[in-house]
Amino acid sequence: MKQNFLKYQAQTSPHPLGLEISHAKGSYIYDIENNAHLDFVAGVSATPLGHNHPKIIHAIKNQLDKYMHVMVYGEYVQKPSVELSKLLAQNLPEPLEQTYLTNSGTEAIEGALKLAKRATGRSEIISAKNAYHGNTMGSMSVMGYEERKQAFRPLLPNINFIEFNNLDDLNKITTKTACVILETIQGGAGFIVPKNNYLKAVKKRCSEVDALLILDEIQPGFGRTGKLFGFEHYSCIPDILVTGKALGGGMPIGAFTASKELMLLLQDNPKLGHITTFGGHPVIAASALATLKEITETNLINETLEKEKLFRKLLIHPLIKEIRGIGLMLALIMPTPEITNQLILKCKEKGLILFWLLFEPKAVRITPPLTISRPEIEQGCKIILSILNKIES
Known part of the structure; x- marks a missing residue:
């Protein structure tokens, strides 16, 4: 499937992430080997209620x-x-x-x-x-x-x-x-x-x-x-x-x-x-x-600001120079574009989906579904910090 993807479907960059999708539900996207990937991007802010919402x-x-x-x-x-x-x-x-x-x-x-x-x-x-x-x-x-x-x-x-x-x-x-x-x-x-x-x-x-x-x-x-x-x-x-x-x-x-x-x-x-x-x-x-x-x-809008506070509380690390944005429209600013790339790609290997921003090469996008739970936020932040610790060392 990946070969056909590269052969027949027009691409937007030389190196697409290439995750082969099986299904998605809630805050998770599953690949064809049924590995769960916690989604901190929400289709670039396009799935506010997560994936496959019943309503x-x-x-x-x-x-x-x-x-x-x-x-x-x-x-x-x-x-x-x-x-x-x-x-x-x-x-x-x-x-x-x-x-x-x-x-x-x-x-x-x-x-x-x-x-x-x-x-x-x-x-x-x-x-x-x-x-x-x-x-x-x-x-x-x-x-x-x-x-x-x-x-x-x-x-x-x-x-x-x-x-x-x-x-x-x-x-x-x-x-x-x-x-x-x-x-x-x-x-x-x-x-x-x-x-x-x-x-x-x-x-x-x-x-x-x-x-x-x-x-x-x-x-x-x-x-x-x-x-x-x-x-x-x-x-x-x-x-x-x-x-x-x-x-x-x-x-x-x-x-x-x-x-x-x-x-x-x-x-x-x-x-x-x-x-x-x-x-x-x-x-x-x-x-x-x-x-x-x-x-x-629902109370999703009010919960958004509480979830922002949780992200800001958890994501404290020497390599995170700044957290920009408001609510669940957040960007981690890294010291260099190289560290941004490492964080995004290594988190992908650990089952966490992050993404870039268009014009700021030091930024890491965090725009999860509004429905994301506190334990899921904690889980994702733990992965981010573990990767940053390895990069720092």
């Missing part, structure tokens, strides 16, 4: 028995996508009331950028250095990391960059700016959180020049930070909110949400301003609806 599986099977794809997005009234959009609105502050469902986070970013241009009639987009918003051409255009973009130029024109958390850069936002797009918490850059009311200041500046603020919550959204949405920590409501990953509960999804007034702009002049065949797919929407209900109707 998600039930929702998917129930919808499969009724119908799958019946029509392109936005034409037919389909209960799962309507109920999902309604539940999102009920859990979001005004004026975030209408949601456009897509197939992925990067597609949602594309829709959000188009909406901002349509609403303002402007072309300049401002993003942040070391930002990551996806890999389609528009999303890559607002990626703040030239090394990953240079091979694919030309990209979108009129994109400018500011430094995240730098208040002095806000004067670059002007009456020429259609929108500012930021991750609520910078992911690929190393889980950089906003400081000194940064997001609030950005929103104020956008309001002064009639630009829109787009917040990308594809990673921090849906309980991972100890709030349903990361922006709730920072007294800043975006004009357009982009979500994905965890919303699907393990199924592929993206969404962008804004006021009804803004969303109406995609209906006309021109008509079909943003279209998709499979966005809002009923089976995926059913999975997302079950996921969102479970997150909002």
Whole structure:
């Protein structure tokens, strides 16, 4: 199987981890030899309720028995996508009331950028250095990391960059700016959180020049930070909110949400301003609806901050220079990239799944399912410390 994987399936790096998967349940992924691997990554934050959650599986099977794809997005009234959009609105502050469902986070970013241009009639987009918003051409255009973009130029024109958390850069936002797009918490850059009311200041500046603020919550959204949405920590409501990953509960999804007034702009002049065949797919929407209900109707969000405290209490070691992030969106910062690589690969051999971040080579991702138990956290941290002790010696 691994040979076929390398021969027939296109790869994203020269050295994939190559774990051959048999099944997964709860906080564990099992290989074809039935070895259990404790999952501290959750599909890069995409499986917030762990693997094979019974409520998600039930929702998917129930919808499969009724119908799958019946029509392109936005034409037919389909209960799962309507109920999902309604539940999102009920859990979001005004004026975030209408949601456009897509197939992925990067597609949602594309829709959000188009909406901002349509609403303002402007072309300049401002993003942040070391930002990551996806890999389609528009999303890559607002990626703040030239090394990953240079091979694919030309990209979108009129994109400018500011430094995240730098208040002095806000004067670059002007009456020429259609929108500012930021991750609520910078992911690929190393889980950089906003400081000194940064997001609030950005929103104020956008309001002064009639630009829109787009917040990308594809990673921090849906309980991972100890709030349903990361922006709730920072007294800043975006004009357009982009979500994905965890919303699907393990199924592929993206969404962008804004006021009804803004969303109406995609209906006309021109008509079909943003279209998709499979966005809002009923089976995926059913999975997302079950996921969102479970997150909002249980104590998982409050437990997230308690689990963060446990990680910070246990993960004390001379080689851990810093723990960045909030809730269960954490990154261990190692002294060197080489130590990061050793830790991730050696933990894999010991049955613990860790992963890298895109742009910070010294970071080790810890983003487990929100459902992870305290004993599982203790078990995983014990493995991490044992590996670090060997590296140190």
